[in-house]
Amino acid sequence: xxxxxxxxxxxxxxxxxxxxxxxxxxxxxxxxxxxxxxxxxxxxxxxxxxxxxxxxxxxxxxxxxxxxxxxxxxxxxxxxxxxxxxxxxxxxxxxxxxxxxxxxxxxxxxxxxxxxxxxxxxxxxxxxxxxxxxxxxxxxxxxxxxxxxxxxxxxxxxxxxxxxxxxxxxxxxxxxxxxxxxxxxxxxxxxxxxxxxxxxxxxxxxxxxxxxxxxxxxxxxxxxxxxxxxxxxxxxxxxxxxxxxxxxxxxxxxxxxxxxxxxxxxxxxxxxxxxxxxxxxxxxxxxxxxxxxxxxxxxxxxxxxxxxxxxxxxxxxxxxxxxxxxxxxxxxxxxxxxx
Amino acid sequence: xxxxxxxxxxxxxxxxxxxxxxxxxxxxxxxxxxxxxxxxxxxxxxxxxxxxxxxxxxxxxxxxxxxxxxxxxxxxxxxxxxxxxxxxxxxxxxxxxxxxxxxxxxxxxxxxxxxxxxxxxxxxxxxxxxxxxxxxxxxxxxxxxxxxxxxxxxxxxxxxxxxxxxxxxxxxxxxxxxxxxxxxxxxxxxxxxxxxxxxxxxxxxxxxxxxxxxxxxxxxxxxxxxxxxxxxxxxxxxxxxxxxxxxxxxxxxxxxxxxxxxxxxxxxxxxxxxxxxxxxxxxxxxxxxxxxxxxxxxxxxxxxxxxxxxxxxxxxxxxxxxxxxxxxxxxxxxxxxxx
Numbered sequence: 149x150x151x152x153x154x155x156x157x158x159x160x161x162x163x164x165x166x167x168x169x170x171x172x173x174x175x176x177x178x179x180x181x182x183x184x185x186x187x188x189x190x191x192x193x194x195x196x197x198x199x200x201x202x203x204x205x206x207x208x209x210x211x212x213x214x215x216x217x218x219x220x221x222x223x224x225x226x227x228x229x230x231x232x233x234x235x236x237x238x239x240x241x242x243x244x245x246x247x248x249x250x251x252x253x254x255x256x257x258x259x260x261x262x263x264x265x266x267x268x269x270x271x272x273x274x275x276x277x278x279x280x281x282x283x284x285x286x287x288x289x290x291x292x293x294x295x296x297x298x299x300x301x302x303x304x305x306x307x308x309x310x311x312x313x314x315x316x317x318x319x320x321x322x323x324x325x326x327x328x329x330x331x332x333x334x335x336x337x338x339x340x341x342x343x344x345x346x347x348x349x350x351x352x353x354x355x356x357x358x359x360x361x362x363x364x365x366x367x368x369x370x371x372x373x374x375x376x377x378x379x380x381x382x383x384x385x386x387x388x389x390x391x392x393x394x395x396x397x398x399x400x401x402x403x404x405x406x407x408x409x410x411x412x413x414x415x416x417x418x419x420x421x422x423x424x425x426x427x428x429x430x431x432x433x434x435x436x437x438x439x440x441x442x443x444x445x446x447x448x449x450x451x452x453x454x455x456x457x458x459x460x461x462x463x464x465x466x467x468x469x470x471x472x473x474x475x476x477x478x479x480x481x482x483x484x485x486x487x
Numbered sequence: 488x489x490x491x492x493x494x495x496x497x498x499x500x501x502x503x504x505x506x507x508x509x510x511x512x513x514x515x516x517x518x519x520x521x522x523x524x525x526x527x528x529x530x531x532x533x534x535x536x537x538x539x540x541x542x543x544x545x546x547x548x549x550x551x552x553x554x555x556x557x558x559x560x561x562x563x564x565x566x567x568x569x570x571x572x573x574x575x576x577x578x579x580x581x582x583x584x585x586x587x588x589x590x591x592x593x594x595x596x597x598x599x600x601x602x603x604x605x606x607x608x609x610x611x612x613x614x615x616x617x618x619x620x621x622x623x624x625x626x627x628x629x630x631x632x633x634x635x636x637x638x639x640x641x642x643x644x645x646x647x648x649x650x651x652x653x654x655x656x657x658x659x660x661x662x663x664x665x666x667x668x669x670x671x672x673x674x675x676x677x678x679x680x681x682x683x684x685x686x687x688x689x690x691x692x693x694x695x696x697x698x699x700x701x702x703x704x705x706x707x708x709x710x711x712x713x714x715x716x717x718x719x720x721x722x723x724x725x726x727x728x729x730x731x732x733x734x735x736x737x738x739x740x741x742x743x744x745x746x747x748x749x750x751x752x753x754x755x756x757x758x759x760x761x762x763x764x765x766x767x768x769x770x771x772x773x774x775x776x777x778x779x780x781x782x783x784x785x786x787x788x789x790x791x792x793x794x795x796x797x798x799x800x801x802x803x804x805x806x807x808x809x810x811x812x813x814x815x816x817x818x819x820x821x822x823x824x825x826x
């Protein structure tokens with residue numbers, strides 16, 4: 149059955165039917181429900197292209213997924229979902245075959261030319277990021293979550309990672325700590341480089357020499373947090389404070405300290421970065437955890453917002469948003485004990 | 488530019504170009520890359536419907552997302568991604584507007600008739616689930632992750648929640664515990680009902696009366712784990728053992744015990760259900776956590792597998808898969824101390 153024919157049977161215009169089926173909000177919920185039910189009843193399967201020709205939209209935003217252990221991903225997605233749910237726009241997740249990561253760029257290319265998405269989100273960029281060049285070249289609207297120095301105009305949203313870790317490290321220095329260990333994210337990503345810079349600059353401003361033996365990089369897991377922290381604590385002299393890259397990392401640091409009889413908030417101070425997960429909160433940890441705080445969910449919601457603006461015609465070069473990060477002090481940070 | 492014209496310029500058949508663009512694996516990676524690059528270079532935007540007419544597929548599997556705090560979601564998605572990444576099939580995530588949950592059924596309806604997905608995954612079903620009836624009526628292939636008593640043929644994959652909690656509770660009873668608290672998931676979901684049954688049956692088989700004051704339901708968060716556990720531990724006599732519905736819940740139980748000076752693995756025994764997260768592992772907890780174990784990621788990968796079988800023509804009534812759950816004992820469970 150053709151769109152025109154189906155619309156006629158419903159006594160609606162093809163435009164209204166198309167809009168109802170593509171889910172854009174110009175059509176009332178009641179009409180959309182009716183169109184969907186009648187489509188099911190009459191066995192009408194929309195010709196997607198006809199729908200797209202009318203609305204000019206695919207009705208979906210593309211995301212590539214694949215890095216293992218990305219517990220941030222679902223929070224970010226939930227944020228996007230919060231914003232897009234009210235607009236009936238979908239998220240098309242393109243899974244990446246991790247064993248063939250060289251195929252990543254092909255995946256973005258495929259997503260961009262498939263006609264199935266109106267825009268693409270780029271996550272965890274590197275300073276020089278091939279994905280950004282590609283999407284720009286293909287003329288596909290996109291937004292970068294994070295920052296990159298890639299030299300083409302692009303919209304981005306990022307938190308101030310450098311400022312956050314600078315503030316955390318400075319606060320630990322204010323408390324008298326001198327050996328401060330830093331458990332950072334994966335090497336090479338811009339956010340990780342920014343955090344390294346915040347840490348180094350804070351030390352340098354107090355004339356504390358940088359000690360590479362006190363810095364580790366890796367995925368944000370409690371296991372790596374535990375292993376790195378154990379190994380740092382076995383050094384002589386051992387660190388008296390930690391900057392932990394995530395809540396999961398902090399769980400590992402807590403356990404490592406406890407496993408060798410050290411007490412967090414007395415023998416060891418900890419500040420973690422908190423992405424504000426609904427299922428793991430620094431307030432309820434024992435002792436409660438001091439943290440730099442910025443919601444991954446809020447970033448997802450705002451990203452969706454900005455993508456909608458991009459699609460409405462706002463220029464990508466105008467969309468540069470840097471979020472400040474607050475430091476919330478709780479029981480896990482205390483002045484250095486003189487021994 | 489038409490598909491035929493574009494294919495001609497590349498010296499390929501329209502079928503090959505369509506398959507390359509829709510991502511199905513009959514076409515070599517090299518050809519797919521070439522087609523994508525040429526499409527970008529020549530400004531060719533595929534007519535999705537033409538592609539679909541050739542392959543007969545949308546090349547995507549649909550999932551509805553929306554329940555807040557679903558940290559399981561990203562693990563399950565990663566599992567699906569592992570399996571689908573090698574096939575270049577996408578996952579279309581339809582965000583649900585949580586403030587209008589009555590719209591959930593419309594969302595499934597829209598997804599099913601949109602022509603944008605080849606199959607749909609239904610999560611966390613209820614015993615009588617309207618979504619299942621709907622998808623069956625619409626003739627949309629679907630797979631239920633979890634179980635339902637809804638009386639239409641449907642494919643499902645589930646873990647043995649009842650058996651897992653029965654085993655955990657029985658083991659705690661074997662260790663001499665009599666007041667065993669149970670922190671379960673959201674009320675009304677089948678998995679939650681199955682777990683309740685496993686718990687009650689284990690008690691009944693030993694002649695221990697069921698005490699509703701020892702059971703709580705809610706989302707799996709460390710905060711709820713903490714609050715429920717604190718409130719249970721304030722009862723007289725207090726429980727000496729806990730069955731915790733998730734790793735996050737267990738973190739809360741650990742903290743609640745510690746916050747009032749009780750030691751896990753000595754004063755209090757804990758068994759949790761472990762979905763096998765890469766970022767939070769029971770082995771590294773202090774003390775290490777005894778757990779019923781079943782990987783959410785493996786379930787996602789297998790679900791993708793089964794959906795592909797469904798699309799290849801296997802009957803939904805043949806796809807009923809129940810996974811046993813193992814119990815792994817570690818330091819958090821010890822015999823009841825006589826006081």
